[in-house]
Amino acid sequence: MLRKKRCVAMLLAGGQGSRLGILTSHMAKPAVPFGGKYRIIDFPLSNCANSGIDVVGVLTQYRPLELNAYLGSGAPWDLDVTSGGVFVLPPYQTGSSGTWYKGTANAIYQNLAFIEQYNPDYVLILSGDHIYKMDYAAMIKHHQHHEADATIAVRQVPWDEASRFGIMNTDADDNIIEFEEKPKQPKSNNASMGVYVFSWEKLRKYLIDDEADPASSNDFGKNIIPKMLGDGCKLTAYTFSGYWKDVGTIASLWEANMDLLNDRPDIDLHDKQWRIYARNEGYLPQYIAQGAELSRCLITEGCIVEGTVTHSVVSTNCVIEKGAQVIDSVLLPGAHIGPGAHVVRSIIAENARIGAGASIGEADGDIAVVGINVRVAAEAVVPAGVQYEP
């Protein structure tokens, strides 16, 4: 019998993230690099560590290799503990059956046994596609205080965007009275963040009932939450007001990186009270050569910069050769920019090599992307909005 845990976190990391195009052709979305030395999944995992949650099940399905290798023993997030830890939970075969995860709720349903080992009071459901810093412990406290069956984290979105989200209509006491998925005429602007706290006994019952319903698409937003609401369960909204960004598209991933370059970024990664941890291979300090020109950029370990970097994020082990210019761009780990190359409004994926004098992206227009391990020939041109992967 394992030690009882107050809260177990389940992180849904199975999505392909097809809107990220060639960036996710080799890996699941949560494994996509972000902010120079992080990956998207570092944010929910570090939030767990900082919130005192030390059992995290990571539900994987699409191209899990990169993610599995990255998580390892969980040591970077202090999750290499005997009484808990990080567990990769792929779908599996049982005696006669076994299926892929059919939906978010089904993914948790298939891992009931994993959760039951810890006999938790609460289960925290997270997704691996957002950049944010959030104290889950405060949300659980809110859940306890309201004696709720489920608590849904919400954030206020601009009214004109509200019809793109799942909207929670609440009473004066934060109780959710109505849930509307992408309403044409929203009654509130409280959008669900896809972060849920459930009282375990309740969730367990609803997952089992949901699985027995052949008409269900086994999804939290579409099935579990509306069903609980219909049955008169107590659902409360927990309002989160900090920085939160969905990085599900090329444009939003690029934007979230650019957000880090502001004078006072809305998400402070320098904050020692709430560090974002990442697996770190221990590269050399960055070397900035004579003749380099840097302005408003983030650069990290292992980089060698001889050219010009303006308003850009440069990840581990990138090389920017003499005369190269990197403007309004994101270089992912190991990208190599050849001499005199011109990279503007682009994302250059891992270990891509841009040949001498090549030109990637345009000063206005959509973001250009060069795929993982891709070589762009000298003097070649990749126009705005193109995802280049021969």
Place this chain on the structure above:
Amino acid sequence: MSDIMGLIYTGEMDTRLRELTAVRAIAAVPMLSRYRLIDFPLSSMVNSGIRNIGIIMQRNYRSMLDHIGSGKEWDLHGKRAGLTILPPFLLKDSVGVYEGFLDALHSNLPFLRSCKEKYIVLTNSFMLYQCDFEDMVEEHEKSGADITLMYTKEKGIRRTSQGKYCEVQPDGKVTQIEVDPMISRFDNTMLEVFCLRRELLISLIDLSTSRGHYHFTRQMLQTGVHDGSLKVHGYECKSHVWAIDSVEAYYQCNMDLLDAKNRASIFPDDKPVLTKLRDEMPTRYLPGAKVANSLIADGCVIEGTVENCVLFRGVRVGKGACIRNSIVMQDGRIEPLAEVDYVIMDKQSAVRESTRLIGAANYPVLITKGLTV
């Protein structure tokens, strides 16, 4: 499993580095933006496949313990082998302060006896070099010697009158050893790195201390070479070598490593130098940043001029500030409009707004830990 174990001695007399070692052992002196000196021998050992490593601690070893921890960063936290911290040991005939390396080894005989490896590599912690110890032990085996010592032909390694030198014959046989001469007669500088059979070491320690000898090189090795009782072989170090035996040498070593060729000698691509991680965010360069020929760690915020510098983690260079030819350790602050040249700033120190602080190339100013100028 490797048949070689490692032992790192961190108890050297450390007054030579002045205030840099007032608060820490030499082995814990911060180096090159994100390392401490011990990272280099320790990583070399790990990269040579050595899995059983002891570290002999002596004075002020709190920052060493903080840095090394369980040995996790070096993958030395396993069950089958790993890191053993050997703090000062009080015996009936010792008071926990070692007279010399041999004395330290004597105090740790129980540890040496408990190990199983055939060979042991001994190293100090104030030399910066890169070595494949497996290669060294292989050459040692072939030579048939009792002890193999590492040396370099590089000139000017030691800047003080403290240094150990040796005469090496073309066949590798060491025929003479000099300790701390004013002017050395031999071109080969010893790195104070040795390998030998573990069991031979145990019997040599026993024999030597019974004669009242406490110093490994000056007494045991030198006597053995000169009276012919020990067959000693010389192994030439293949990398560049720096001896960090003075503040000036420390400064020069950091500056030398701004050169890519020197860095490549100490940091081969396939042999990473491992160190404790701090999870800092990438360094932010804001408008006004002008940076040239500098090594910079993560977590810095740069708004001023930085030229020929080594900056550690979390350093801030304010607007209009100008820092050249300097080393700034963790969390150092150069406030706006300050001007700093040829300075070593220890951890958490600061230079206030509009202050000028200028040292000289051969005598960098040293600001002690936590001080604000």
